[in-house]
Amino acid sequence: WQAVHNGTGHTQYSGQVTLGSVASGGTFNLTDTARGNHRTHNLNRGTTGTGALFSGPDDIWGNGLPADAETAGADAAYGAGLTWDYFKNVHGRNGIKNDGVGAYSRVHYGNNYVNAFWTDSCFCMTYGDGAGNAKPLTSIDVAAHEMTHGVTSNTAGLIYSGESGGLNEATSDIFAAAVEFHANNAQDPGDYLVGEKIDIRGNGTPLRYMDRPSRDGSSKDYWYSGIGSIGVHSSSGVGNHWFYLASEGSGPKTVNGVSYDSPTYDGQPVTPIGRDKAALIWYRALTTKFTTTTNYAAARAGTIAAATELYGAGSPEVTNITHAWAAVNVGA
Ligand code: ASN
Numbered sequence: 001w002q003a004v005h006n007g008t009g010h011t012q013y014s015g016q017v018t019l020g021s022v023a024s025g026g027t028f029n030l031t032d033t034a035r036g037n038h039r040t041h042n043l044n045r046g047t048t049g050t051g052a053l054f055s056g057p058d059d060i061w062g063n064g065l066p067a068d069a070e071t072a073g074a075d076a077a078y079g080a081g082l083t084w085d086y087f088k089n090v091h092g093r094n095g096i097k098n099d100g101v102g103a104y105s106r107v108h109y110g111n112n113y114v115n116a117f118w119t120d121s122c123f124c125m126t127y128g129d130g131a132g133n134a135k136p137l138t139s140i141d142v143a144a145h146e147m148t149h150g151v152t153s154n155t156a157g158l159i160y161s162g163e164s165g166g167l168n169e170a171t172s173d174i175f176a177a178a179v180e181f182h183a184n185n186a187q188d189p190g191d192y193l194v195g196e197k198i199d200i201r202g203n204g205t206p207l208r209y210m211d212r213p214s215r216d217g218s219s220k221d222y223w224y225s226g227i228g229s230i231g232v233h234s235s236s237g238v239g240n241h242w243f244y245l246a247s248e249g250s251g252p253k254t255v256n257g258v259s260y261d262s263p264t265y266d267g268q269p270v271t272p273i274g275r276d277k278a279a280l281i282w283y284r285a286l287t288t289k290f291t292t293t294t295n296y297a298a299a300r301a302g303t304i305a306a307a308t309e310l311y312g313a314g315s316p317e318v319t320n321i322t323h324a325w326a327a328v329n330v331g332a
């Protein structure tokens, strides 16, 4: 006999949250029946296998501190739930494969592991605990980034190298930002930064910036011939910058207390359409226009086609996103 519950998570990054859980034989486990039975597992420093489904005698998960093994589980479960809800509520997508079936999360991967990743073969996402100043990689944006890799794999299938690899990475950063804004969590409000909670470099800076991607020292603000030869986490800058410009426009701006200043390649200003429309356009392009080999020129064409279907030929949305592509040096 099983009963669906709503447990209480005490997360490290997002405060107290509600988590889907199941009661079975006097114990509770972290299975989210409202989201395709998405499960959260503890690898307990292992690096292979499924680990153990989090379970316990109460329905309280974590204490807000990383020393409690359940805390990372609470954060990961919360991030997966927010990402599920975002794709469902905003895009009408019912899970990673749009079939209502949940994935699973694995936390406490290895020792001092400073990364997180999605794996197609296990249909799962995995989180390290960080090391030194770098905290556990279980923030909302990192969870949304990794889960979005699953969505990309099951839609456009953007090959993870060259320009399509940069677009694959940009897609994960774009929806990471969108999920974080949509969540509207008081402890972790939405921003156009990636991994700002993790302190991965130990100096308080985020992993990536979308308003001016080169702020991280390696990402590119603008397309150039040969950008397909650099790392996918750097060529993604062009797509991230496009999304920022389309959402918020060029120049200085403060959103949720974070200050941005987004430049343009051609020096021309970009008028924003807002992040909700920009995200709808990207999702429609990802799921109906992009293919495994889409490059930046094709992404421009695909988003313009998607925006034309959504808002009409000659609409301000089409005009402004076209300007945003010119502003990242992706021309006609
Ligand atoms: N965190 C990285 C990512 O999702 C892991 C990787 O580089 N494969 O892109």
Ligand code: ZN
Pocket: 145, 149, 169, 172
């Ligand atoms: Zn990624």
